[in-house]
Amino acid sequence: MENLFPDTLNRRVFIKGLGFVSASLLFGIMGGCEELAEAIKNRPVRRRLRTGSPEVDADIDTYRQAVTLMKGLAVADQRSWNNQAAIHGTVAGGFNFCQHGTPHFFDWHRAYLFYFEKICQKLTGNSKFGLPYWNWNQNPDIHPAFLDQASVLFLARTRTSMSGNSAISTAELDPIFLDPNFFTFAQQIEGTPHNNVHTFIGQTMGTGGSASDPLFWVHHCMVDYCWAKWNIDLNNDNTNDSTWIGTDNTHFVDADGNPASTTAGITTLMPLLSYQYESSAIGSSPAVAVLKNKREFQKIEKRIREGAPIRFDIKQRISVSEKAAVSIARPFSKELRLSGGELGSIINNDATADRVFASIEYAELPPESDFAVRVFVNLPSANSSTPTDDPHYAGSFAFFGTPLPGTQSTSAHQHQPAFLVNITNTLQKLRRNQELKDATQISVQLVPVPFGGKFEKEDTQLQLDRIDLIVTPVIVKER
């Protein structure tokens, strides 16, 4: 079987990522290998918010000081409180650059917190500062430090406790933490405790501008701890899908106020290299002991660096098209030397584990990205007016990463745009409708559709590298 996401590519991306983490975030600061190892060992601790702990009290003091200093920065300083919050969104305008409802919910917010924590460290001169986290499962009440109306940590909220909300209960969290799939685990953490805390606490916290409430950061620190605990303590693996790993999260600001970005892959290593969590229980998952020795640490680091052995193994690959320059102004259609009967075992059986994907690879990003590409099956007449509820419609994709006009990409690497669209359901639907018979040849159409109703540049060319149909079991997990 052919591996769609070769291990070598993943390893290369990860090594590049690890190098970046070491060099930019730690190595560059400390200046040598021994110092680097020491810095990792002594990386800041993110503690569970609670009363009666001198360490936590000290962290709250530092946080209070950092918020005060950020609020005092000049309006133009990108590290200022309002500018930091606006990266996520605003109360009036909604979300800005944050990721919600996408597979980058976890990593985007991890990177956001990481840079925010660096700013706090720099402004307060406390390089050991770790953001505390609000473990709403263990301590549903908001910590008193955030309720003092005279404090910069205060903001008006509808509620001061999550008590009575089942989304943070052990009964609801336990089944979520049992899920070994990275994507569905993330989706559930986002929809259930994350969303509930935002809207239940209410007012600013319930809006896109929630990051202007100091409670936002300790809430999201807990969300991040959920991911870290699931991944590190509970031995679940993140995806090593190269597209996910290579996705750049941008628009952050480093400790000196300069633009900063990081890939999703790099964020997976942050809890091991850049900060650490003071362990605590979430639901029935207890607090765990600190890693005892270097060997134990290296074992976990290796597992996380390699990512999840979740991948697609291709059973069959059918070429649709090789290299071609395609204008976005015209739909692209290609008939395959493949008939419905040859996929009979899949399209006649709704319960099959096999899926058929259209794999579309481009040689490079297009100069414009103001459009999506819709994928249809067996509809040569498809055009930008063809509705998406047409039974021939399979899915769509769009391009990400095209630099803004007049700017140069600052991405650490340029990945080749590649997309997978699952056409299984469409094939099955056409079969049921008697539109795909055994002798019917299968064809694929790619239809660019402008977001704003009109292309910015109609003469934009897409450099198609290849299109294949691939048949694959959905996810194969190997150990």
Next chain:
Amino acid sequence: MISKLRGKPTILRFCCCVTFLAVMGVSCSGGNIAESDALYHLDQNKTSIVQRIESKDRLDEGCKFVQVEVVKVVNPKRYALTFKVRYRSSEGNETPLGSFSLYPADNPGKFIVPAQGKVRNQGAIVLSMVIEDKMDPKDTIEVAVKRITFLKE
């Protein structure tokens, strides 16, 4: 979500969404979600719906997740909403499966709750909307939800 695409950041979200859905083996609707696609309408007076599990749901071997797609929300005051999902057996016994919220409280989306091995070929799914805040009687909340689906992977 897709109907709200405007500008680069949402393009980014759109792109990631599509990639995710493709990888997860789910096809993604690329256009506006028409309100007529919604089968259920909830409001402050009708806060729950029951969907019987039918043979077309093909749950002989159970499922991993129950998926609820909220396609339209009218909630101008952004009252906090929690949606609770329960399985009701043929005998009428109800088992909580999980809950989710909208964030912000007028933001549609697709949500999953774990089936926990409890959802079988018979019975029904009960979806209840809890309005967490005290509502002004003059206000209205309307939520449109697509037919509940079941994910096996």
